[in-house]
Amino acid sequence: MDFRFDIIAHYIPVLLRGTAFTIGVSIVSIILGSVLGLGIGFGKMAPKAYFRWPFHCYINFFRGTPLYVQILIVHFGVIPAFYGSTNVLMTSFVALSLNSAAYSAEIFRAGIQSIDPGQREAAVSLGMTQFQAMRFIILPQAVKRMVPAFGNEFIVLVKDSSLLALIAAPEIMYWSNTMKGQYLRIWEPYLTAALIYFILTYSLSKLLNYIERKV
Amino acid sequence: MEPMISVRHLHKSFGTHKVLTDISVDIHIREVVVVIGPSGSGKSTFLRCLNLLEQPQEGDIIIEGTSLMAKTTRINDIRTELGMVFQQFNLFPHKKVIENIMLAPVRVRKWPVGQARQKALELLDKVGLREKADVYPASLSGGQAQRVAIARALAMEPKIMLFDEPTSALDPEMVGEVLAVMKDLAREGMTMVVVTHEMGFAREVGDRVLFMEQGVVVEEGDPEQLFGHPAHERTQAFLSKVL
Ligand SMILES: Nc1ncnc2c1ncn2[C@@H]1O[C@H](COP(=O)(O)OP(=O)(O)OP(=O)(O)O)[C@@H](O)[C@H]1O
Ligand SMILES: [Mg+2]
Numbered sequence: 077m078d079f080r081f082d083i084i085a086h087y088i089p090v091l092l093r094g095t096a097f098t099i100g101v102s103i104v105s106i107i108l109g110s111v112l113g114l115g116i117g118f119g120k121m122a123p124k125a126y127f128r129w130p131f132h133c134y135i136n137f138f139r140g141t142p143l144y145v146q147i148l149i150v151h152f153g154v155i156p157a158f159y160g161s162t163n164v165l166m167t168s169f170v171a172l173s174l175n176s177a178a179y180s181a182e183i184f185r186a187g188i189q190s191i192d193p194g195q196r197e198a199a200v201s202l203g204m205t206q207f208q209a210m211r212f213i214i215l216p217q218a219v220k221r222m223v224p225a226f227g228n229e230f231i232v233l234v235k236d237s238s239l240l241a242l243i244a245a246p247e248i249m250y251w252s253n254t255m256k257g258q259y260l261r262i263w264e265p266y267l268t269a270a271l272i273y274f275i276l277t278y279s280l281s282k283l284l285n286y287i288e289r290k291v
Numbered sequence: 292m293e294p295m296i297s298v299r300h301l302h303k304s305f306g307t308h309k310v311l312t313d314i315s316v317d318i319h320i321r322e323v324v325v326v327i328g329p330s331g332s333g334k335s336t337f338l339r340c341l342n343l344l345e346q347p348q349e350g351d352i353i354i355e356g357t358s359l360m361a362k363t364t365r366i367n368d369i370r371t372e373l374g375m376v377f378q379q380f381n382l383f384p385h386k387k388v389i390e391n392i393m394l395a396p397v398r399v400r401k402w403p404v405g406q407a408r409q410k411a412l413e414l415l416d417k418v419g420l421r422e423k424a425d426v427y428p429a430s431l432s433g434g435q436a437q438r439v440a441i442a443r444a445l446a447m448e449p450k451i452m453l454f455d456e457p458t459s460a461l462d463p464e465m466v467g468e469v470l471a472v473m474k475d476l477a478r479e480g481m482t483m484v485v486v487t488h489e490m491g492f493a494r495e496v497g498d499r500v501l502f503m504e505q506g507v508v509v510e511e512g513d514p515e516q517l518f519g520h521p522a523h524e525r526t527q528a529f530l531s532k533v534l
Contacts, residue, residue, distance in 0.1 A: 192379075201342055201373070202395035202444070203395060204367070213383055
């Protein structure tokens, strides 16, 4: 079997642009997802059951259905409803952020609930408000414990962003599909895509190990 | 004289489980009140109601004339007047010893950092741990951790100190150093409510002892009377087991 490096070389510029798209959409989604997730996580810890319920449903919906389906719903349903027409870029950010928010919410909730209740009690008995206790005592300790789970979520997000090829978002998988279509070759496009994802996730996990050691 | 803390007809349940039944107690300024009783009798719950870590269902707690149950009472302000020391210390593990002590004065009392640090160092001197100012709590022994926890509570300059079995989690050889700090405080005139199994401390330092069982105050009196001539059978039975 021959392996044609020349067609890979030919596609390198677009694949690099695809990689940039994948990285960009993953970073934005992990950030938006964790901000949103923090709110949803707190919502799910609310004392009143009826208040928790919508957050509970949100998390269960996004964790319990395939991202594939979520992308299609956002692309053909949600974005047109708000924006008037489909938009690949919007779908990419919105679908991944909403999905990531559900997982982030659970990471925040688990992290916060893993802190000994005595910490909050000590803080409020010194006169701190609930907010100050969260801000100065609970979150700093919880965030440390969340780092591995967030790292994991980020890696999953990078890989799952490949599903955006479905709606022709110009990311890595989309371009390797194009490459396959143009040359009717299997190994070159898909092995190249696999290698790029591997390099991304492997560097990310190294970086995360470093951060874990730091905090 | 008006009591510093007046607890009136306090009732507390967890779900259907009744833990405190009709507790009424007055605590006066400079008084050291020791609460004793078997495990599960509601001693911690009683103490935790005093700074509303637990919300009672009925009755009232009046601290220096302010009702804790009144809707207008700002509970955070009340809590700054009550120092609390826990069995498990509950130091903040991500903060150095001195930061543990300075945090609330800076964030709650809005003291300048310099003033808070000054106060923290004085308190560390008082509990004999100045050289530990810049270490993290994880490197302290249990006795040292509890002394830091006491300093942390004192940094807010509370009018009343609440202790929930402050020596129960300690190795026996460390109990003395913590009790010594508490005795100093009592001598200086701090108003204290102390839940403890240390009967020697209760006798020596307590002005009044409350014996609780199954959520009621069975008997109260000065230590000589309560330990020497307990009036109730249940008090006698308990004391015969622990003394
Ligand atoms: N948060 C809670 N939820 C439900 N039940 C509780 C809670 N806290 C305490 N209880 C129950 O209330 C009762 C009194 O508990 P409390 O901790 O006040 O007793 P205690 O006298 O301090 O005992 P110990 O000497 O073991 O500390 C116990 O039966 C306990 O199981
Ligand atoms: Mg207790």
